[in-house]
Amino acid sequence: xxxxxxxHCQTDWNVMGRLQGHIDIPLNQTGREQAKILAEKASLLGxxxxxxxxxxxxxxxxxxxxxxxxxPMKQDxxxxxxxxxxxx
Numbered sequence: 061x062x063x064x065x066x067x068h069c070q071t072d073w074n075v076m077g078r079l080q081g082h083i084d085i086p087l088n089q090t091g092r093e094q095a096k097i098l099a100e101k102a103s104l105l106g107x108x109x110x111x112x113x114x115x116x117x118x119x120x121x122x123x124x125x126x127x128x129x130x131x132p133m134k135q136d137x138x139x140x141x142x143x144x145x146x147x148x
Contacts, residue, residue, distance in 0.1 A: 064105065068117040069094035081144035086116040095121045099128035107131055113139040 069091035073080050087095065102125055112122030114135040126133035 064102075064107070066098065066121075068113075068115075068121045069098065071117050079144050079147050080117070081141055081148040082115070083148050084116050087120045091117070091121070092124065095124035096128070099125040103129055109134065111136055111139065113137070113141070115140055 069087055071080065071085045071091055072088045073083075073085050074091075075088070098121070107125075107129055109131055110122045110126040110129075110133040112118045112133060112135050114137045118139070119133075119135055122133050122135075
C-alpha cells in the first residue's frame, strides 16, 4: 500500500498569509482550480480512496479529487490542523 499526502489547496487566508488552524475557511477560486489539477495528476496514480480533514478547505479539495477519480472520500476530524489559539 502507498500513502500520498497533500495539503489543501489555496484559500483567501493563504493569500493574506494568515494562520487558519481550526478556523473553517473554504477554498477560493484559485484553490478549486488547483484541486482540479491535483485530481488530473492523481488520476495517473491509481488511488482507491481519499481521506480528508473535516475542515472546509481540506474537504473541498478532497471532494474535487475524489469526484474526478470516481472514488470514495471520507472525512476524519483527527486530520485537522493544530488549533493555534489566539494566532488564528
